[in-house]
Amino acid sequence: MRILVVEDEKKVASxxxxxxxxxxxxxxxxxxxxxxxxxxxxxxxxxIILDIMLPFKDGITILKEIRQEKITTPVLMLTAKxxxxxxxxxxxxxxxxxxxxxxxxxxxxxxxxxxxxxxSPEKNTYIKVxxxxxxxxxxxxxxxxxxxxxxxxxxxxxxxxxxNKNHVISRVKLSEHVYDYHFDSDTNVIDVYINKLRxxxxxxxxxxxxxxIRGVGYTIKDN
Amino acid sequence: MLSKTFKYFKxxxxxxxxxxSLIFLLLEIVIGISIYGFLEHNMFKELDYSLSKQADMxxxxxxxxxxxxxxxxxxxxxxxxxxxxxxxxxxxxxLNPNNTFVQVGYKNKxxxxxxxxxxxxxxxxxxLMMQSGLFSFSDSSLSEHTIRAAYLxxxxxxxxxxxxxQIINQTLENLIDSYILxxxxxxxxSLIGGSLIxxxxxxxxxxxxxxxxEITAQNLNKIIEGSxxxxxxxxLVNTMNNMIKPIKTSIDYMNQFSxxxxxxxxxxxxxxxxxxxxxxxxxKTPKQYQEILQSNYEETLRLINIVEHLxxxxxxxxxxxxxxxxxxxxxxxxxxxxxxxxxxxxxKNIKIIxxxxxxxxxxxxxxAELFKQIIINLIDNAIKYGxxxxxxxxxxxxxxxxxxxxxFSNYSDVIPEETLTKLxxxxxxxxxxxxxxxxxxxxxxxxxxxxxxxxxxxxxVKSSVDGLITFRIII
Numbered sequence: 092m093r094i095l096v097v098e099d100e101k102k103v104a105s106x107x108x109x110x111x112x113x114x115x116x117x118x119x120x121x122x123x124x125x126x127x128x129x130x131x132x133x134x135x136x137x138x139i140i141l142d143i144m145l146p147f148k149d150g151i152t153i154l155k156e157i158r159q160e161k162i163t164t165p166v167l168m169l170t171a172k173x174x175x176x177x178x179x180x181x182x183x184x185x186x187x188x189x190x191x192x193x194x195x196x197x198x199x200x201x202x203x204x205x206x207x208x209x210x211s212p213e214k215n216t217y218i219k220v221x222x223x224x225x226x227x228x229x230x231x232x233x234x235x236x237x238x239x240x241x242x243x244x245x246x247x248x249x250x251x252x253x254x255n256k257n258h259v260i261s262r263v264k265l266s267e268h269v270y271d272y273h274f275d276s277d278t279n280v281i282d283v284y285i286n287k288l289r290x291x292x293x294x295x296x297x298x299x300x301x302x303x304i305r306g307v308g309y310t311i312k313d314n
Numbered sequence: 315m316l317s318k319t320f321k322y323f324k325x326x327x328x329x330x331x332x333x334x335s336l337i338f339l340l341l342e343i344v345i346g347i348s349i350y351g352f353l354e355h356n357m358f359k360e361l362d363y364s365l366s367k368q369a370d371m372x373x374x375x376x377x378x379x380x381x382x383x384x385x386x387x388x389x390x391x392x393x394x395x396x397x398x399x400x401x402x403x404x405x406x407x408x409l410n411p412n413n414t415f416v417q418v419g420y421k422n423k424x425x426x427x428x429x430x431x432x433x434x435x436x437x438x439x440x441x442l443m444m445q446s447g448l449f450s451f452s453d454s455s456l457s458e459h460t461i462r463a464a465y466l467x468x469x470x471x472x473x474x475x476x477x478x479x480q481i482i483n484q485t486l487e488n489l490i491d492s493y494i495l496x497x498x499x500x501x502x503x504s505l506i507g508g509s510l511i512x513x514x515x516x517x518x519x520x521x522x523x524x525x526x527x528e529i530t531a532q533n534l535n536k537i538i539e540g541s542x543x544x545x546x547x548x549x550l551v552n553t554m555n556n557m558i559k560p561i562k563t564s565i566d567y568m569n570q571f572s573x574x575x576x577x578x579x580x581x582x583x584x585x586x587x588x589x590x591x592x593x594x595x596x597x598k599t600p601k602q603y604q605e606i607l608q609s610n611y612e613e614t615l616r617l618i619n620i621v622e623h624l625x626x627x628x629x630x631x632x633x634x635x636x637x638x639x640x641x642x643x644x645x646x647x648x649x650x651x652x653x654x655x656x657x658x659x660x661x662k663n664i665k666i667i668x669x670x671x672x673x674x675x676x677x678x679x680x681x682a683e684l685f686k687q688i689i690i691n692l693i694d695n696a697i698k699y700g701x702x703x704x705x706x707x708x709x710x711x712x713x714x715x716x717x718x719x720x721x722f723s724n725y726s727d728v729i730p731e732e733t734l735t736k737l738x739x740x741x742x743x744x745x746x747x748x749x750x751x752x753x754x755x756x757x758x759x760x761x762x763x764x765x766x767x768x769x770x771x772x773x774x775v776k777s778s779v780d781g782l783i784t785f786r787i788i789i
Contacts, residue, residue, distance in 0.1 A: 100581055102609060106588040113596060144577075171580040172573070193584035196591040 092207055092250060093117045093268045095134070097127030097150065098142040098169065103192075107140065110196050111203070115230055115243045115250070117271045124148025131157050135267055136164050138206055140199075143170035143181070151184060158185035165206040169194070204228065211254065220256045220311050221300050223292060225249065234296060244269065245288050248281070252301070252311040261308035285309055326519075327512045334508030335501060342500050346493045350486060357482045358462065365464035368414075369475045373466050376418060376425075376473070413481075415461065419472035518547045526554065534562035574741035578620055578756065582613040623757040627740070630764040637768060641679045644720070645670050648708060651689045655697060663703040664696075664724075670710045678718060678789055684765045691758040692785055696724040701781070718789040728781045737775055738763040 094116050098104040101122060108118040119134070121127035124145035131139055131153065139157075143150040154166060165187040170177065178189045187209070188202050204216060204227055211218065216228040224233045230246050232239040241249065247269040252260060262281045285303070293299050302310050322328055417427040460483075463476035518540065525538045537558075541551040593606045629635055645668065652666050659666055670676065678685075696706045704725035711719045729737070736742045741756040762785075766773045772788040 100585070102585045102613070103581070103588065106585065106592055110588065110592045110595070113592070171577040171584075174573075192580045193587045196588055196595070 092137040092247065092254075093119070093135070093271070094203070095119050095121065095127070095130055095136045095139045097121045097124070097131075097139065097145065097153065099123055099145050100142075103142075107199070110200070114200055115247050116203070117247065117269055119271045124150070124153055128153045128156060131162065131164070132160065135264070137268060138203060139164055139166045140169050140203075141166055141186070143168060143172055143177070151181065154181070154184050154186055165209060167199075167202060167206060169199075207254070218250070218253050220253050220313055221298060223253070223300060225253055232292070234292060239291050241288075241291065244284055245291070248284050249288060249292070249311075252309060256311045256313055259304045259308050259310045265308065327509070327516050330512035330516070331505060331508035334511065335504040338504035338508070339497075339501060342497065350489060353489065354482070354486055357485070358479075361462055361477060361479070361482065362464065365462065365475045365477060366466070368416075369464045369466040369473045372416065372418065372475065373468055373471055373473050377469055377471055413478055415463075415474075415476040417472075417474040417476075419474075421470045522547065522551060522554070529558065531565055534558055534565060571740055574756075575620075575624060578741055579617065582616045582620075585613045586610055586617075620757075623761065627757060627761055627764060630761070630768065635684065635765075635768060637681050638683070639679050639681055641677050642682060644676050644678055644710065644718075645674050647682075647685070648689055651686065651693060652708070655693050658694075658697050659706070662697060662700065664700050665705050666693075667705060667707045668709075669707060673710050673712055673718075676710060676712070676718065680769055680789075684768065688762050688765050688787070691762045692722045695758050695785075696722055699726045700724040701726060720787040720789065721784050722786075723782055723784040725781050726783055728779065729777050729783060731777070734775055734777055738773075 092115075094111055096104050096107050096111075096118055098107065098120070099122055104120045104122060108120055111118045119130060119136075121130050125147040127141070127145065127150075128148055130136075141150045141153060145153075150168065150170070154168075157164070157166075166185065167188045167190060168181040168186045169190050169192065170181075171192045181189055187206055190199060190202060208214065208216075208218070208227070213219065216226055218225045218227060222235050225231075225246075226233075227250065230241075230243075232241050232246070232249065248265060251265060251268045266281050285301070289301050293301055300311050300313075302312060304310060415427075418425045460479050461476040462479050463474055466473040466475075522538060522540065525536075529536050529538075537555055538551045541548055541555055543551075589606050589609055593603065598606070649668060652668065655666070693706075693708075700706055706722075706724040709721045709723070711721075713719060733742075738759050740760040742760075763773060766787060769789075773785060774788070775783065775785050777783045
């Protein structure tokens with residue numbers, strides 16, 4: 092899952108990035124409103140964490156703009172302003188959640204998880220496909236009660252595929268959602284990870300769930 | 315119920331009514347006494363005048379021997395001298411003859427007295443000439459009389475004319491009676507009138523009180539109605555409305571200030587909390603821990619810096635900073651400050667120029683500590699936000715009106731006209747993220763402004779299109 096953090100305070104942005112990366116998210120940082128707005132428009136993110144007071148362009152303006160362009164990416168507003176009016180305005184303009192500073196990092200992570208599962212039928216930290224279960228909180232994978240040990244990248248790829256189950260995901264799209272913008276998507280690194288992943292989740296089990304769609308990409312199927 | 319009654323006794327309405335009634339009652343008593351006194355005085359004066367006039371007339375009548383009483387002879391009309399005198403006297407007497415006592419003496423001998431005196435004799439008060447006096451005599455067989463008598467001594471004649479004053483007393487008593495009767499009605503009327511007047515007068519006070527009660531810190535925009543009346547209440551309402559405005563301004567200012575202050579404090583706190591939580595979440599390498607601690611340390615210093623600035627400002631705001639004025643030369647003082655900044659200036663290759671236009675030995679009277687703070691903050695500001703390899707000029711000029719202009723000019727990013735005045739606002743930064751990284755708190759210029767205000771000086775700021783920004787202190 093790829094997250095955009097728009098925050099002018101370098102250190103805040105930096106620890107949010109570090110913390111989210113520890114939880115297997117890939118994170119991009121924008122330090123001002125202009126860059127934040129540019130990134131939000133150009134790249135595909137699964138979540139945007141947006142500060143309100145930003146140089147050049149404030150968070151409220153960015154929020155308005157992306158919602159006008161029908162970008163429905165969940166937005167978590169993050170700000171030192173915690174007046175009711177600010178919260179109401181942010182939420183009414185299309186923010187999905189609001190977290191006042193200073194916040195507990197665990198709460199930020201929980202809210203991120205909650206926003207990411209917003210469109211899925213599972214309303215807890217577990218996401219499932221067939222008999223494969225992913226605990227998005229502890230980042231553990233199980234198949235029929237058997238724990239499967241995954242590396243952070245493997246986990247990220249699996250999570251993205253499960254969240255978009257029954258859809259075919261291209262290599263480019265997959266790399267966009269599991270890597271930050273420093274990643275060069277031309278390499279065949281994704282194929283290598285998919286192979287490793289297939290060995291771990293499908294090998295030795297009766298039912299195959301991870302499929303390669305030749306020339307298009309990959310998909311995880313329910314049945 | 316009882317406490318409510320007690321409460322009513324304490325109201326201005328009750329007190330006003332009471333005072334009103336009291337004054338009304340006192341006025342009534344004073345008027346009553348005056349009328350009584352005036353009436354009594356006038357009635358006796360009239361009586362005295364009338365009695366003495368009669369005495370005079372009787373004297374003339376007797377002395378001019380129109381009738382010789384001593385040689386009276388009974389005839390068909392008058393049997394006794396009494397009859398004659400009675401008739402004669404009452405030709406000239408205006409008072410009720412039945413109530414008038416007349417006694418005429420000649421050489422220590424009573425010549426004549428009216429029948430209504432019976433055997434009584436009006437006692438002679440041994441006075442000469444016409445006089446009047448009040449005294450009483452009694453007759454055991456008759457009722458007790460108090461009379462007013464006029465005495466006339468002339469040519470051996472002694473004429474006394476007297477009249478009982480019961481009638482006068484009766485009139486005066488009637489007056490008192492009617493007053494006693496009227497008094498409670500008066501009192502009742504004054505109570506009703508008083509309470510009506512105080513109700514009318516005070517109902518507007520109640521209205522003002524109610525409206526004022528509705529004003530809270532949240533709705534200071536509310537205006538108390540009734541300021542259009544040009545009376546005491548109108549003025550009161552006006553005064554209160556005028557009082558609310560500056561309160562609103564300062565509350566708005568305080569709100570803005572506390573929002574800014576908390577925002578400013580929240581940033582380092584967010585960083586501290588986030589970094590520490592992250593450090594505790596999973597094991598890190600010693601190098602990572604060191605980085606986190608270093609960052610935590612920086613943020614702690616930032617917090618201390620903000621808190622110290624805030625504390626200083628609040629001290630200035632609450633006038634806890636005492637002005638300890640002394641006279642000193644400005645140039646060496648500023649030179650000293652400039653020297654302490656030479657390292658920072660060199661780092662950015664900023665050239666500091668001191669130009670005093672020949673006023674090198676100028677002395678000013680100021681608090682040296684506070685003046686130092688002003689100069690340090692301005693120099694710090696100029697170097698922090700000044701462009702690299704630019705000039706920073708401190709100059710001094712004395713105007714014809716004797717005012718000293720101390721200017722601090724440096725080149726920085728162009729600051730729009732509308733943000734110029736905000737430079738002195740607390741926590742204001744011309745550009746938020748960039749300047750925060752320079753370690754500024756956004757309070758330096760606010761402190762300068764407060765300290766200049768304490769000295770009762772002025773400070774202004776100008777900028778030109780090429781980015782030259784000039785702070786000018788007018789001493």
